[in-house]
């Protein structure tokens with residue numbers, strides 16, 4: 381039987397920022413439903429949650445697939461009764477290049493995962509939260525969602541889109557008791573960035589180094 385106070389869904393929970401958020405939430409008496417395409421990473425996060433005394437479940441899903449998103453949302457609602465927190469976080473960087481050299485396939489996949497995936501998550505989770513008349517949603521954009529990001533034009537476009545979606549959703553559903561925010565981290569040391577030069581002061585601020593996912597203060601709005 382579930383003994384936690386809240387139920388959260390975290391997408392991209394198998395690595396990096398999603399894993400750190402899952403562990404943080406689980407430390408706050410929150411049952412964590414860990415969504416990730418990557419089964420190995422998702423199961424590893426679940427083991428870490430259990431090691432620290434938390435409770436959770438791993439659900440394999442591709443956030444760009446309508447069927448998969450409907451599946452993880454209805455599974456959590458039916459099995460655990462509610463969705464208090466939704467961390468809409470899964471994302472990919474794609475292959476960096478100058479814009480004219482971006483392949484269409486690369487562009488399409490980035491938009492499908494980062495933008496459509498965020499949209500689908502909002503679309504189906506908000507329905508549940510509307511019925512509850514409460515809920516907290518955090519979408520993960522990036523500094524690339526508010527400024528130019530050379531070599532990451534498709535990624536930057538997808539994250540600008542996530543910022544736009546969040547602003548609209550926050551206006552539409554705030555009055556209905558659903559608090560919706562977006563976080564825009566700079567460089568964070570995760571699997572996504574492990575092969576990148578992280579010394580760029582524009583991305584990383586005065587410290588000239590990436591943040592660690594565990595220390596992302598932006599996750600406090602949970």
Ligand SMILES: NC(=O)c1ccc[n+]([C@@H]2O[C@H](COP(=O)([O-])OP(=O)(O)OC[C@H]3O[C@@H](n4cnc5c(N)ncnc54)[C@H](O)[C@@H]3O)[C@@H](O)[C@H]2O)c1
Pocket residue numbers: 391392393394395396397398415416417418421441442443444469470471472473493497520521522523564565566567568569570571572573
């Ligand atoms: N690392 C950074 O510097 C940084 C900075 C700003 C924003 N972000 C954003 O933070 C979020 C998390 O990134 P991260 O750095 O933790 O990366 P990461 O690669 O460590 O983790 C991303 C997770 O998302 C999962 N994922 C990818 N595509 C998926 C899909 N279609 N369906 C389900 N799961 C999928 C991956 O399997 C992985 O476990 C992303 O949205 C990313 O764009 C990262």
